[in-house]
Amino acid sequence: MVVASRIFVPEPAAASFRLAALVAALIGQGADVEVLTVRPAPQHGGQDGAPRTDDAETDAHIRRWPVLRDATGTVRGYVPYLSFDIPLFFRLLLCRRPDVVVVEPPPTTAFVVRVVCTLRRIPYVSYAPDVWSDAARGTPAPRVLVDAVAAVESWALRGARRVLAVSQQIAGRVEAMGVDHESLVVVNNGADTRTFTPDGPRTDEGRYFVYAGTTSEWQGADVFVDALRSVLTVAPDVRIVFIGQGSAWEGLQEQARDLPEGSVVFMDAVAPAEAAVWIRGALSSLVSLRPGLGYDFAFPTKVFAAAASGVPVVFAGVGPARDVVAGADLGYAVEYDEAAVAEAMTELATRETDREARTAERTRLSRWARRFGSIERSGEDAARAVLEVAARGRSVSEDRSGVSRLT
Known part of the structure; x- marks a missing residue:
C-alpha cells in the first residue's frame, strides 16, 4: 500500500506523527508500505536528500522528492503544493500497483490521488484533519478561488472508500459535503505517549x-x-x-x-x-x-x-x-x-x-x-480502516488475476 503526503517525519507536525503512527501500525500488521513524500526541510536534515535514520526506523519504503517551500520552510501555498502534486501524479501512475492509497491533504493532492486511482482502479483512503474550504472562506482569497477549493475538496473526499476524520465535528462537516456516512471513520489525533511522559529530563530554565x-x-x-x-x-x-x-x-x-x-x-x-x-x-x-x-x-x-x-x-x-x-x-x-x-x-x-x-x-x-490521546492507538484505529479497504481491493484483484497480495 502507498501513503501520499507532502509532509512526513522527521518534520515536526501533527500530520507527520499521525501518518508515522499509521505506517507503524500497518507494518505491524504485516503490510508492505511505501511512502511517497518530500525531502525534509534543511533544518530537519533534508539539505542533500540523503537517507535518514528516521526513514530506516519506520521500516517503510520512503520515497522522497524535492519540493518548493515558502519563506518559513513550510510546504504551503498553491505553487509549493503543485510542486509536490504534479510529480506525485507520475509517481503514483508508475509505481507497483498497491491495494490501497492513503492520502493526506491539501485537496490538490487528494485530487491527484483520485484521478490516478480512478485510472488504475485502486481504492483510496483520505484523511480529513480539517476542512480546507472552510478555512479558505476565512481568508481574503477571491470567491472564485474559494469555490474552486470547495469543489476540489468535496470531489476528492467523495471518491474515497474511507474518510478518516479526526473529530466528530469534522466528520459532520465532511458528511455535509456529500460524503457517505458509511465511509466515515473518526480517528482522533494523539501524542506519542512513549516520548511525552511526566518522567524524564526537564529544563532548568526558571519559570x-x-x-x-x-x-x-x-x-x-x-x-x-x-x-x-x-x-x-x-x-x-x-x-x-x-x-x-x-x-x-x-x-x-x-x-x-x-x-x-x-x-x-x-x-x-x-x-x-x-x-x-x-x-x-x-x-x-x-x-x-x-x-x-x-x-x-x-x-x-x-x-x-x-x-x-x-x-x-x-x-x-x-x-x-x-x-x-x-x-x-x-x-x-x-x-x-x-x-x-x-x-x-x-x-x-x-x-x-x-x-x-x-x-x-x-x-x-x-x-x-x-x-x-495516544497516537499509537490512533494509528492502530486508522490502520484497521485502511486494511479493511485493502482487503476489499485484494478481493477484486484476486478475481482478476487469481493472485493475492498485501501491498
Missing part, C-alpha cells in the same frame, strides 16, 4: 509557559504575548518560550519587542524528545485557536502532548479541544480574549502546590493522555 508547535494566523498565538504584559506585573520572572515555526513567527517576534527583554524566547523547531524536555519543565502548555477563520473544528495535538507530559494546558479559543480541556480538567479553557488568558496564566504563575499534589496532577494528566 516559563511553553508554546510548542506551528504558529499561523488561524492559531492566533499572539493572544498569549498580549496577555503576558499583565502577567508580568504579578509574576515578573515568568517567560513564554515559543518552539516551532510558521507564518506568524516574525509577527510574534515583532510583537515581543514591546515587552521586557528576555520575557519571550523563540526557538526553532526541535525533535519531539527535546520538545518533551521543555514541556515537562513548563508551568503549562499554551494552545490557541482563533475563532472564525475556518478552523473552529480543529483539535490541536499540543493538548495531548501536554497532558501526556503531566502539564496543564491553557487553551484559548473555540472548538472541541476547549470542551475536552474543561471536561477532563486538563487545565484552563477560556475565551480567545487577552484578559481571560492573562487571568488563567496568572493563576498558574502564582498558585502554590506541594510536591505531592504536583506529582498527583502529573500522574492524572498522563493517565488520561495514555487512555484518550
Whole structure:
C-alpha cells in the first residue's frame, strides 16, 4: 500500500506523527508500505536528500522528492503544493500497483490521488484533519478561488472508500459535503505517549509557559504575548518560550519587542524528545485557536502532548479541544480574549502546590493522555480502516488475476 503526503517525519507536525503512527501500525500488521513524500526541510536534515535514520526506523519504503517551500520552510501555498502534486501524479501512475492509497491533504493532492486511482482502479483512503474550504472562506482569497477549493475538496473526499476524520465535528462537516456516512471513520489525533511522559529530563530554565508547535494566523498565538504584559506585573520572572515555526513567527517576534527583554524566547523547531524536555519543565502548555477563520473544528495535538507530559494546558479559543480541556480538567479553557488568558496564566504563575499534589496532577494528566490521546492507538484505529479497504481491493484483484497480495 502507498501513503501520499507532502509532509512526513522527521518534520515536526501533527500530520507527520499521525501518518508515522499509521505506517507503524500497518507494518505491524504485516503490510508492505511505501511512502511517497518530500525531502525534509534543511533544518530537519533534508539539505542533500540523503537517507535518514528516521526513514530506516519506520521500516517503510520512503520515497522522497524535492519540493518548493515558502519563506518559513513550510510546504504551503498553491505553487509549493503543485510542486509536490504534479510529480506525485507520475509517481503514483508508475509505481507497483498497491491495494490501497492513503492520502493526506491539501485537496490538490487528494485530487491527484483520485484521478490516478480512478485510472488504475485502486481504492483510496483520505484523511480529513480539517476542512480546507472552510478555512479558505476565512481568508481574503477571491470567491472564485474559494469555490474552486470547495469543489476540489468535496470531489476528492467523495471518491474515497474511507474518510478518516479526526473529530466528530469534522466528520459532520465532511458528511455535509456529500460524503457517505458509511465511509466515515473518526480517528482522533494523539501524542506519542512513549516520548511525552511526566518522567524524564526537564529544563532548568526558571519559570516559563511553553508554546510548542506551528504558529499561523488561524492559531492566533499572539493572544498569549498580549496577555503576558499583565502577567508580568504579578509574576515578573515568568517567560513564554515559543518552539516551532510558521507564518506568524516574525509577527510574534515583532510583537515581543514591546515587552521586557528576555520575557519571550523563540526557538526553532526541535525533535519531539527535546520538545518533551521543555514541556515537562513548563508551568503549562499554551494552545490557541482563533475563532472564525475556518478552523473552529480543529483539535490541536499540543493538548495531548501536554497532558501526556503531566502539564496543564491553557487553551484559548473555540472548538472541541476547549470542551475536552474543561471536561477532563486538563487545565484552563477560556475565551480567545487577552484578559481571560492573562487571568488563567496568572493563576498558574502564582498558585502554590506541594510536591505531592504536583506529582498527583502529573500522574492524572498522563493517565488520561495514555487512555484518550495516544497516537499509537490512533494509528492502530486508522490502520484497521485502511486494511479493511485493502482487503476489499485484494478481493477484486484476486478475481482478476487469481493472485493475492498485501501491498
